[in-house]
Amino acid sequence: ALWSTFLKWIALGGVVGVLSGTASAFFLHSLDYVTNLRTNHGWLLFLLPLGGALVSYLYLKFGQNSAKGNNLILEQINEGQETIPLRMAPLVLFGTLVTHLFGGSAGREGTAVQMGGSLAEWFGKTIRIDADDRKILLMCGISGGFGSIFGTPLAGTIFGLEVIAIGLISHRALLPCFTSSFVGDLIATRLWNVHHLHYRIGTVPAVEMSIVLKVVIASILFGLVSLLFSELTHALKRGFTAIFQNPMLKSAVGGFLVIALVAIVGTRDYLGLGLPLIQQSFESEVSPFAFLWKLLFTSVTLGAGFQGGEVTPLFAIGATMGHSLADLLGLYAPFLAALGFIAVFCGATNTPIACFIMGIELFGSDAAVYLFIACLVSYLFSGHSGIYTSQRIGVSKS
Amino acid sequence: ALWSTFLKWIALGGVVGVLSGTASAFFLHSLDYVTNLRTNHGWLLFLLPLGGALVSYLYLKFGQNSAKGNNLILEQINEGQETIPLRMAPLVLFGTLVTHLFGGSAGREGTAVQMGGSLAEWFGKTIRIDADDRKILLMCGISGGFGSIFGTPLAGTIFGLEVIAIGLISHRALLPCFTSSFVGDLIATRLWNVHHLHYRIGTVPAVEMSIVLKVVIASILFGLVSLLFSELTHALKRGFTAIFQNPMLKSAVGGFLVIALVAIVGTRDYLGLGLPLIQQSFESEVSPFAFLWKLLFTSVTLGAGFQGGEVTPLFAIGATMGHSLADLLGLYAPFLAALGFIAVFCGATNTPIACFIMGIELFGSDAAVYLFIACLVSYLFSGHSGIYTSQRIGVSKS
Numbered sequence: 012a013l014w015s016t017f018l019k020w021i022a023l024g025g026v027v028g029v030l031s032g033t034a035s036a037f038f039l040h041s042l043d044y045v046t047n048l049r050t051n052h053g054w055l056l057f058l059l060p061l062g063g064a065l066v067s068y069l070y071l072k073f074g075q076n077s078a079k080g081n082n083l084i085l086e087q088i089n090e091g092q093e094t095i096p097l098r099m100a101p102l103v104l105f106g107t108l109v110t111h112l113f114g115g116s117a118g119r120e121g122t123a124v125q126m127g128g129s130l131a132e133w134f135g136k137t138i139r140i141d142a143d144d145r146k147i148l149l150m151c152g153i154s155g156g157f158g159s160i161f162g163t164p165l166a167g168t169i170f171g172l173e174v175i176a177i178g179l180i181s182h183r184a185l186l187p188c189f190t191s192s193f194v195g196d197l198i199a200t201r202l203w204n205v206h207h208l209h210y211r212i213g214t215v216p217a218v219e220m221s222i223v224l225k226v227v228i229a230s231i232l233f234g235l236v237s238l239l240f241s242e243l244t245h246a247l248k249r250g251f252t253a254i255f256q257n258p259m260l261k262s263a264v265g266g267f268l269v270i271a272l273v274a275i276v277g278t279r280d281y282l283g284l285g286l287p288l289i290q291q292s293f294e295s296e297v298s299p300f301a302f303l304w305k306l307l308f309t310s311v312t313l314g315a316g317f318q319g320g321e322v323t324p325l326f327a328i329g330a331t332m333g334h335s336l337a338d339l340l341g342l343y344a345p346f347l348a349a350l351g352f353i354a355v356f357c358g359a360t361n362t363p364i365a366c367f368i369m370g371i372e373l374f375g376s377d378a379a380v381y382l383f384i385a386c387l388v389s390y391l392f393s394g395h396s397g398i399y400t401s402q403r404i405g406v407s408k409s
Numbered sequence: 410a411l412w413s414t415f416l417k418w419i420a421l422g423g424v425v426g427v428l429s430g431t432a433s434a435f436f437l438h439s440l441d442y443v444t445n446l447r448t449n450h451g452w453l454l455f456l457l458p459l460g461g462a463l464v465s466y467l468y469l470k471f472g473q474n475s476a477k478g479n480n481l482i483l484e485q486i487n488e489g490q491e492t493i494p495l496r497m498a499p500l501v502l503f504g505t506l507v508t509h510l511f512g513g514s515a516g517r518e519g520t521a522v523q524m525g526g527s528l529a530e531w532f533g534k535t536i537r538i539d540a541d542d543r544k545i546l547l548m549c550g551i552s553g554g555f556g557s558i559f560g561t562p563l564a565g566t567i568f569g570l571e572v573i574a575i576g577l578i579s580h581r582a583l584l585p586c587f588t589s590s591f592v593g594d595l596i597a598t599r600l601w602n603v604h605h606l607h608y609r610i611g612t613v614p615a616v617e618m619s620i621v622l623k624v625v626i627a628s629i630l631f632g633l634v635s636l637l638f639s640e641l642t643h644a645l646k647r648g649f650t651a652i653f654q655n656p657m658l659k660s661a662v663g664g665f666l667v668i669a670l671v672a673i674v675g676t677r678d679y680l681g682l683g684l685p686l687i688q689q690s691f692e693s694e695v696s697p698f699a700f701l702w703k704l705l706f707t708s709v710t711l712g713a714g715f716q717g718g719e720v721t722p723l724f725a726i727g728a729t730m731g732h733s734l735a736d737l738l739g740l741y742a743p744f745l746a747a748l749g750f751i752a753v754f755c756g757a758t759n760t761p762i763a764c765f766i767m768g769i770e771l772f773g774s775d776a777a778v779y780l781f782i783a784c785l786v787s788y789l790f791s792g793h794s795g796i797y798t799s800q801r802i803g804v805s806k807s
Contacts, residue, residue, distance in 0.1 A: 178581060180578040180580075181803070186785060406579050
């Protein structure tokens with residue numbers, strides 16, 4: 012039984028890895044392309060309301076239950092009542108590219124996870140998999156999408172296991188999720204030539220109580236900001252939906268709001284993924300309240316129903332915030348940017364072990380203890396809220 | 410509720426950390442002392458039967474339920490029916506020092522975990538803690554003992570969470586266990602001047618399918634050897650107990666068997682913790698079947714009722730085995746020694762995430778993917794067996 016389980020899940024996880032890694036690679040290359048278009052053609056921003064209305068129309072007309080996004084995947088793993096339509100993959104891919112082409116502020120992990128999940132579901136139906144194995148296959152889809160979109164196969168593995176329920180990791184799907192995430196990353200980087208940006212954490216201070224205390228204080232703030240992001244995004248979603256019954260109108264208004272925000276703040280730095288903001292946090296300077304602006308831009312974009320993930324903006328919020336706090340706390344800016352990068356993400360997704368391991372994969376092991384503290388504290392202080400409303404509470408935080 | 414829970418567990422976990430870190434430090438310094446005595450005075454080996462009989466007498470006369478060892482701590486966390494006597498701490502400390510003074514082959518983590526657990530229990534009784542919190546405090550004792558005895562605070566944290574049940578991690582005790590493990594390690598190294606040996610993993614091969622396949626093959630063997638170790642030790646325990654009703658006689662016979670093994674193999678390399686074996690695996694040469702000898706010496710020592718842990722001998726078994734396999738598989742010896750070091754330990758304790766993180770803490774992040782594969786595969790192939798018979802099966806492996 013052991014050998015057959017072993018070989019079975021290497022095969023099934025491997026197939027999901029190939030599917031989700033390929034989807035992620037296609038998505039990442041397209042994302043580069045549309046982001047370049049947007050930065051070279053400033054007028055594209057003014058089409059954001061129209062783009063939003065178009066995508067909302069497509070979801071309304073053809074989406075079935077796809078609009079639930081990541082939550083649909085989590086619900087199916089936790090309850091297993093509905094089905095996940097294959098059309099979710101092209102819809103979320105197209106929708107996210109539209110968001111980024113016209114300058115919405117959003118991420119990419121949601122898109123990768125939804126493509127991975129719907130491709131895994133389609134594959135499972137094709138081979139007539141049973142209900143228990145279907146859940147594992149969906150977790151493979153999450154891991155494969157996450158691992159390949161960020162180039163972090165080990166964080167992808169644990170993310171797929173940890174995101175399902177707050178406070179629990181089950182090793183049941185450890186091998187399947189690892190295989191999918193590992194193969195997905197290999198396929199994306201080796202076969203499809205995806206390159207991931209790297210940031211340097213720089214000098215890591217030795218472990219001393221004064222530094223630990225400062226890191227704890229910063230991490231409490233990271234956790235509270237992730238809570239603010241989750242709650243603001245949910246509130247805007249509720250508000251927009253209550254005011255505008257018509258989803259096309261809702262997204263169009265959201266697009267105009269983003270344009271208005273650009274006019275108010277006087278810069279386009281907060282559009283798109285926010286990769287330049289992250290790079291500046293590690294290498295040069297960012298404005299002190301950049302993290303709040305990025306938070307607001309992203310909450311408005313996603314609250315109005317635009318497609319895209321949350322995680323890369325969360326990285327940008329955390330890195331810029333860490334950079335800003337570094338001066339106040341007397342810590343190195345790249346060091347605190349790295350901690351913010353993973354800690355804000357951790358607070359919003361409630362996945363401390365996955366985020367810690369992502370920190371190791373991105374920044375090496377020099378800061379291991381600090382990375383762990385940042386994830387742990389942010390996890391605790393973000394409360395039971397989070398960006399995934401379908402995440403179960405496995406174990407209470409207090 | 411969040412703030413009070415946060416501060417409460419930093420305080421309680423911190424106290425357990427101070428207690429278990431101090432106990433570990435005293436133990437490690439004493440262990441150095443008795444190991445030096447043994448290597449300088451060869452005749453001490455011939456007193457091993459007498460030493461074993463003495464310790465078994467003490468456990469019989471004064472031990473109450475202490476003889477259950479680590480399993481008593483695990484049982485109390487899982488069921489909570491009995492109490493853990495404070496005398497467990499001095500008994501296991503004295504018993505382990507006797508084992509090492511006279512040349513038994515055993516480890517130290519069992520001793521550290523039992524001291525940490527019984528001190529945590531004593532502390533919990535003193536402050537009249539309730540039943541739920543008592544379990545968390547016992548997990549702090551495990552984490553504090555483990556983290557401080559090996560100088561790996563993060564692995565100590567996860568070990569305390571993961572060892573309770575096969576296949577599950579609950580984040581319930583994440584903060585308490587981290588605080589205890591982190592403080593325990595700081596107290597041991599900063600206040601009590603404990604130094605830990607470091608081994609270098611050397612050149613790590615780039616990720617390629619041929620190398621991955623070789624690592625998987627080696628890790629299957631690591632898992633099977635950990636299974637062999639667990640089963641042989643349990644079988645010898647049962648056999649010795651069935652043959653010798655008198656525990657003093659049992660341990661004395663075990664002592665004679667170890668002496669006989671030394672005569673047969675013609676070297677004293679397999680006595681004690683096995684740290685020189687580990688060092689040779691990373692830096693020079695070891696005999697091809699060293700791992701089997703170390704396994705046999707340790708199983709006989711522990712099977713006959715001597716006190717001490719299993720983990721450091723498991724490190725030695727894994728490192729020497731990795732070194733021996735490296736030639737056969739065409740891999741670097743220190744690289745495969747590092748993978749064996751954590752993988753055999755992982756298979757025997759069923760704690761893949763803790764072992765992976767220990768690998769990161771000891772060997773850095775260059776080999777992260779290989780360390781993960783080694784832990785995962787060894788975990789799967791060691792079956793549901795393990796050195797801790799009171800570990801629950803949370804999630805089946807196949």
